[in-house]
Amino acid sequence: MNRIILNETSYFGAGCRSVIAVEAARRGFKKAFFVTDKDLIKFGVAAEIIKVFDENKIPYELYSDVKANPTIANVQNGVAAYKASGADFIVALGGGSSIDTAKGIGIVVNNPDFADVKSLEGVADTKHKAVPTFALPTTAGTAAEVTINYVIIDEDARKKMVCVDPNDIPAVAIVDPELMYSMPKGLTAATGMDALTHAIESYITPGAWAMSDMFELKAIEMIAQNLKAAVDNGKxxxxxxAMSQAQYIAGMGFSNVGLGIVHSMAHPLGAFYDTPHGVANALLLPYVMEYNAESPAAPKYINIAKAMGVDTAEMSEAEGVKAAIEAVKALSLSIGIPQKLHEINVKEEDIPALAVAAFNDVCTGGNPRPTSVEDIEALYHKAF
Structure with missing residues (x-):
């Protein structure tokens, strides 16, 4: 049996942020709890949403206690602020950090038994849907607006908690590419490679099936065709x-079939060093693809290569594997992604602990090749 969970409603296209007012009125909402981060306020992106609130006389409470890798405290402080605000829905603007924080807030408000936040790790048995949330991404990468996943840092344990809960999916996704125009080159590159990682990992996970394959191959194709152009010219x-749509399409797949050890290995880097998630994924992806080529997923690599724009006519399976990995490396290099862990200040002496954390990550079970702490440690060393 296969399952697909998506947003109730999704909007796409330049300027579609205006539908916040339409959807709020249709649903009878009176006051917004506006979750975003301080950089989006500083650079004027949040002002675009506030303009919609003001023009449509929608009262709102602004909450910006959001870190790049959001923490338990960010969620708990947000829960208290939401309860004090009198709001009846959430509007989340940002990358995965703001939207993940909003998901955590929305879940805990309506499921107070999980107020410690730590109990949400893994597949949480919540009983009630989160506070209705409108999610507006400002990066073309995480697809947090369409997924049933969110990630919160347990700072005390130096651990990224991956939370999987169908009750957390935003009610409305509003994918407005105009909100992404201000992304700097480095963030555009990292988040775009994050989306590519989502597409490739979920395409080769054992849970993949016809519908998710359709999503992921299209996402790979669109990212390969458009990511470098988006990095080179943000306007x-x-x-x-295209990138705003591709990352959403990738999210439609991976949210429903899972990921693999690229994500398992990337999560501890964020917890240990606050490494941007997209950078960690992008760096690790080719190494893990090579490792996973020794798995039942190997025949699918030729389709990845073809979606990346490679002429695969008359290629053997082995040639297809090599072509897919080389195409990913070439795209990564062309947009300035670091290629070795030491370049992003990972400490070699931390690798054993990183490997244990990665092996215990919820994404490990979705890898197409059974793995071990020792295998993951070797991969970290290879990438170092």
Whole structure:
């Protein structure tokens, strides 16, 4: 049996943020709890949403206690602020950090038995849907607006908690590429490679099936065609819009079939060093693809290569594997992604602890090749 869970409603296209007012009115909502981060306020992106609130006379409470890798405290402080605000729905603007924080807030408000937040790790048995949330991504990567996953840092344990809960999916996704125009080159590159990682990992996970394969191959194709253009010219409207759609399409798949050890290995890097998630994924992806080529997923690599724009006519399976890995490396290099862990200040002496944390990550079970702490440790060393 296969399952697909998606948003109730999704909007796409330049300027579609205006539908916040339409959807709020249709659902009878009176006051918004606006979750975003301080950088989006500083650079004027949050002002675009506040303008919608003001023009439509929607009262709102602003909450910006959001870290790049959101913490338990960010969620708990947000729960208290939401309860004090009198709001009846959440509007989340940002990358995965803001939207993940909003998901945690929305779940805990309606499921107070999980107020310690730590109990949400893994597949949480919540009983009630989160506070209705409108999610507006500002990066073309995480697809947090369409997934049933969110990630919160347990700072005391130096651990990224991956939380999986169908009750957390935003009610409305509003994917407006105009909100992504201000992304700097480095963030555009990292989040775009994050989306590619989502697409490739979920395409080869054992849980993949016809519908998820359809999503992921299209996402790979669109990312391969548009990511470099979006990085090179942030005002390239066509590339920005394509990337905004591609990352959402990838999310439609991975949210429902899972990921693998690229994510398992990336999560501890965020917990230990506050490494940006997209950078960690992008760096690790080729190494893990090579490792996973020795698995039942190997025949699918030729399709990845083809979606990446490689002429795969008359290629053997082995040639297809090599072509897929090389195409991913070439794209990564072309947009300035670091290629070794030492370049992003990972400490070699931490690798054994990183490997244990990665092996215990919820994403490990979705890897197409059974793995071990020792295998993951060897991969970290290879990438170092």
């Amino acid at each position: 390239d409207v066509v590339a920005r819009e």
